[in-house]
Amino acid sequence: MISSSSLTPEVLEQAYGHRARECPSSNEQINLVFSQDRSFDLVELEQLLEAVGWSRRPMRRVRLALDHTLLKVGLWRHDPLFPRLVGFARCTGDGVLEATVWDVAIHPIYQGVGLGKHLMDYTLESLKEMGVKRVTLFADPGVVDFYERQGWTLEPDGHKCAFWYA
Amino acid sequence: MISSSSLTPEVLEQAYGHRARECPSSNEQINLVFSQDRSFDLVELEQLLEAVGWSRRPMRRVRLALDHTLLKVGLWRHDPLFPRLVGFARCTGDGVLEATVWDVAIHPIYQGVGLGKHLMDYTLESLKEMGVKRVTLFADPGVVDFYERQGWTLEPDGHKCAFWYA
Ligand SMILES: CC(C)(COP(=O)(O)OP(=O)(O)OC[C@H]1O[C@@H](n2cnc3c(N)ncnc32)[C@H](O)[C@@H]1OP(=O)(O)O)[C@@H](O)C(=O)NCCC(=O)NCCS
Numbered sequence A, B: 001m002i003s004s005s006s007l008t009p010e011v012l013e014q015a016y017g018h019r020a021r022e023c024p025s026s027n028e029q030i031n032l033v034f035s036q037d038r039s040f041d042l043v044e045l046e047q048l049l050e051a052v053g054w055s056r057r058p059m060r061r062v063r064l065a066l067d068h069t070l071l072k073v074g075l076w077r078h079d080p081l082f083p084r085l086v087g088f089a090r091c092t093g094d095g096v097l098e099a100t101v102w103d104v105a106i107h108p109i110y111q112g113v114g115l116g117k118h119l120m121d122y123t124l125e126s127l128k129e130m131g132v133k134r135v136t137l138f139a140d141p142g143v144v145d146f147y148e149r150q151g152w153t154l155e156p157d158g159h160k161c162a163f164w165y166a
């Protein structure tokens, strides 16, 4: 059992980097942490993304894409030895005028208790700290409500129209 | 008068970089060139974007945004001494899985003769050469036709939905 006391500010910074922040958890036996700096095991990341139903992508390309990603957020279930990745989001963009959110995922066994919303909050706050002016994303039709409730505007609404080219 | 003969492969590479390419021009007295490498005068770039009706942005932020932009395409009207910027597009993204096109513009006096289409073709080919899998963009409602004719899919069409957060 992991007790909350194991997560001192020193441990937080050392294991997750200086921009890490605890994520509110509905289970007091579990410490959850947002990190921009803790590096990902690509196998663990792909397992998470597969668990939410996305198809596997070539590891080499995922690594290259992550290397050129503006902001990578991991949501970790803290453990002193083996933190586990339970959520993820990443943003591309220029970090000033534009950012675009991709690959938002909460592991199925952690879904439905508010973590997705906390993940988006942390991600948007991190972009705001960078000074980004405008944030965009593309969502699957099944999660439109998830974003609308959090204040996102669905396009086209007469203001902007979104296109896709594959 | 600028004669076509002034644009040898050597001049092209020297003035516009090795990925430069001539753009078909309906006026044989004008040589037009796509370049990824020729650097922009930020004042000239903002004048172009203002000429198509966009509001001025702080120069320092534009410079920072360009520094963190994956692909910047300039369309230049060739002149041995003073090439003039007549078109522009840029893309953010990770260069592997995702890219997003922003700030597509052709100077009003050069519009309507196919240059916008050539600019998009050159931009998409450059992304393809990088190996980018998927390209997205947000368009003003007034230019939806421009993109649809070139094979872009307007979203949401039931497959993906686009969101905007400002
Ligand atoms: C979408 C996802 C990130 C949401 O994470 P989560 O932790 O389950 O969401 P939360 O518990 O924070 O939900 C916040 C709110 O959104 C709602 N919500 C969550 N998932 C939703 C969905 N799929 N559709 C509609 N509403 C949803 C919740 O009911 C909750 O509403 P409330 O504030 O009224 O209680 C998660 O379900 C997931 O990873 N899904 C699979 C991958 C995916 O589709 N990602 C989105 C990429 S476009």
Ligand SMILES: CC(C)(COP(=O)(O)OP(=O)(O)OC[C@H]1O[C@@H](n2cnc3c(N)ncnc32)[C@H](O)[C@@H]1OP(=O)(O)O)[C@@H](O)C(=O)NCCC(=O)NCCS
Residues within 6 Å of the ligand: B052, B103, B104, B105, B106, B107, B110, B111, B112, B113, B114, B115, B116, B117, B118, B138, B139, B140, B142, B143, B144, B145, B146, B149
């Ligand atoms: C949109 C823009 C880049 C198009 O450039 P352009 O050089 O005038 O376009 P082209 O001449 O290559 O046009 C290609 C085709 O699109 C059509 N088209 C061009 N502009 C259009 C518009 N605003 N709406 C609908 N169709 C348009 C043309 O009629 C042409 O059709 P055709 O193939 O049947 O002849 C240019 O008008 C521009 O800079 N506009 C202002 C900025 C802007 O809105 N940019 C888009 C950002 S979202």
